[in-house]
Amino acid sequence: MGMNMTEKILAMHAGLQEVAPGQLITCKLDMVLANDVTAPPSFKEFEKIGVPVFNNTKIALVPDHFTPNKDIKSAALSKAVRDFAQKHNIINYFEVGRGGIEHVILPEKGIVAPGMLTIGADSHTCTYGALGGFSTGVGTTDLAVGLATGEAWFKVPETIKVNLTGEKPADVTGKDVMLTLIGMIGVDGALYKAIEFAGDGVKALSMDDRLTIANMAIEAGGKNGIFPVDDVTKAYIKDRVKKEYTIVEADADAKYCQNVEINLSELVPVVAFPHLPGNTKKVNEIPEIKIDQVVIGSCTNGRIEDMQIAAQIMKNRTVHKDVRCIVIPGSQWVYKEMIKRGYADIFIDAGAAVSTPTCGPCLGAHMGILTAHERCVSTTNRNFRGRMGHVDSEVYLAGPQVAAASAVLGRIAQPSDLK
Amino acid sequence: MALEGKVWRYGDNIDTDVIIPARYLNSFDPQELASHCMVDIDESFAQNVQEGDIMVSGKNFGCGSSREHAPVAIKASGVPVVIAASFARIFYRNGINIGLPLLEIGDDVEKISAGDRLRVDKVTGKIENLTTGDVFNAHPLPGFVENIAKAGGLINYIKEKKINA
Numbered sequence A: 001m002g003m004n005m006t007e008k009i010l011a012m013h014a015g016l017q018e019v020a021p022g023q024l025i026t027c028k029l030d031m032v033l034a035n036d037v038t039a040p041p042s043f044k045e046f047e048k049i050g051v052p053v054f055n056n057t058k059i060a061l062v063p064d065h066f067t068p069n070k071d072i073k074s075a076a077l078s079k080a081v082r083d084f085a086q087k088h089n090i091i092n093y094f095e096v097g098r099g100g101i102e103h104v105i106l107p108e109k110g111i112v113a114p115g116m117l118t119i120g121a122d123s124h125t126c127t128y129g130a131l132g133g134f135s136t137g138v139g140t141t142d143l144a145v146g147l148a149t150g151e152a153w154f155k156v157p158e159t160i161k162v163n164l165t166g167e168k169p170a171d172v173t174g175k176d177v178m179l180t181l182i183g184m185i186g187v188d189g190a191l192y193k194a195i196e197f198a199g200d201g202v203k204a205l206s207m208d209d210r211l212t213i214a215n216m217a218i219e220a221g222g223k224n225g226i227f228p229v230d231d232v233t234k235a236y237i238k239d240r241v242k243k244e245y246t247i248v249e250a251d252a253d254a255k256y257c258q259n260v261e262i263n264l265s266e267l268v269p270v271v272a273f274p275h276l277p278g279n280t281k282k283v284n285e286i287p288e289i290k291i292d293q294v295v296i297g298s299c300t301n302g303r304i305e306d307m308q309i310a311a312q313i314m315k316n317r318t319v320h321k322d323v324r325c326i327v328i329p330g331s332q333w334v335y336k337e338m339i340k341r342g343y344a345d346i347f348i349d350a351g352a353a354v355s356t357p358t359c360g361p362c363l364g365a366h367m368g369i370l371t372a373h374e375r376c377v378s379t380t381n382r383n384f385r386g387r388m389g390h391v392d393s394e395v396y397l398a399g400p401q402v403a404a405a406s407a408v409l410g411r412i413a414q415p416s417d418l419k
Numbered sequence B: 001m002a003l004e005g006k007v008w009r010y011g012d013n014i015d016t017d018v019i020i021p022a023r024y025l026n027s028f029d030p031q032e033l034a035s036h037c038m039v040d041i042d043e044s045f046a047q048n049v050q051e052g053d054i055m056v057s058g059k060n061f062g063c064g065s066s067r068e069h070a071p072v073a074i075k076a077s078g079v080p081v082v083i084a085a086s087f088a089r090i091f092y093r094n095g096i097n098i099g100l101p102l103l104e105i106g107d108d109v110e111k112i113s114a115g116d117r118l119r120v121d122k123v124t125g126k127i128e129n130l131t132t133g134d135v136f137n138a139h140p141l142p143g144f145v146e147n148i149a150k151a152g153g154l155i156n157y158i159k160e161k162k163i164n165a
């Protein structure tokens, strides 16, 4: 019987010829990831098991949520991560100033590759499916067991196939593709399921687009999101991935539980209204909504292409007088590149705040918390109640082009609204 | 083993930012997490929840972040079992892994209201609504997931496996 991409990768890592949806399996892990919020509690559980780490080269530790440390308690969390990394000689430990946001740097540094099985104690670990691997988020206990044994249990998911056709218009981004899909199937539309992207439309999506799309599989309830490996993938990993990897393809007779069709050429810029990522509306169909803040960054849209899109719109324009615009590159590399290419100058000249990489405002940690009744257009991935601060604040999710145009106009807008 | 408790009833898509807001994640002390559990939508929960009370919710309970702080906060509040129409995937894993039983009952959840008293058998999944008289059964746990639950969580399960190996 034919298998899809997710089934093949899971079978490969379980040492089985074949797996089918519903089957419970134990898999060998290629990479185990945690951050400053999830790693410290997992270390406590890890100590209880009482064995050394399974492999110091297959663990990545990235302090990114509350860093540079926002308070004394966060400093203690970071210290716990640093101490563990030293004690166990963890190769992929990324100190402040040498890394960035976990899901931006793991692909960027070639730590994740096609065919790999990655778990991370962070729900957006699903990002790496963009490279044709299986990756999914777990909690701290699963992580502790992963650190100790290099294994995790899985239930083989059913898979939704999303067939992409056509080419997206110039003012549409990967974020619009994913917000549109979540709007179609709902925030639990892919609950317990895998999402496999396929079709001719994939070819025209850049790697940064694919990373944004796979990143938000979890916002549809998905276990993972996965893209086929093509020339775009190969060009991206060429100078990055130094280890062996396996390219996996879905069989022609692979089984899917549902088929969804999206014609990219019909898409328009969208925005997800509070308080669910599935409350998607077309920007050209909404009433005037005044805003107080714009955040451009995060593991969803903190990559160089996002910075480029926003900079092109902000060039020779200024941030609206009633708006704070905060730009946060997702990694040190993105930061340096945006300085080199002149984007940092454009943002600063426009009157935006530009910071060092961090998750910061995305989870309401620091660097741009909202008070009651403030509205923010954000390129992040969640607009749950209280996500960016006060319970009575509002977060509108959008792509970098909508965020930048909104920053300039002081209301939710798309690039074509600019004179 | 049957439990009896009063229901705290919540709606659909209760996310982990609601269960325990990120601003409290700089601690993972269970009691401290419990003291902030659900504050953004229900301030009375943390103040008034009694040992043995049962949390009941609609579909996609626990969606959002992978923070295990969420099931830990609920467990440390004294809640021995959570019942929902459905659970978000990572929350479900985490609940099982830390030994917080989770029972999925689909649309039957509509037959449970705030303040009802329930009798719940964690092993068979039988749920009796003592207030209304309704009786329903939760979907059973699959295979070795049941063994993890029986061991009281994944760490115990792995330790037992290590000893028996």
Ligand code: SF4
Pocket (backbone or CB within 6 Å): A064, A065, A101, A102, A103, A122, A124, A298, A299, A300, A358, A359, A362, A363, A380, A381
């Ligand atoms: S940027 Fe936001 S969503 Fe991404 S890892 Fe950080 S906190 Fe999580």
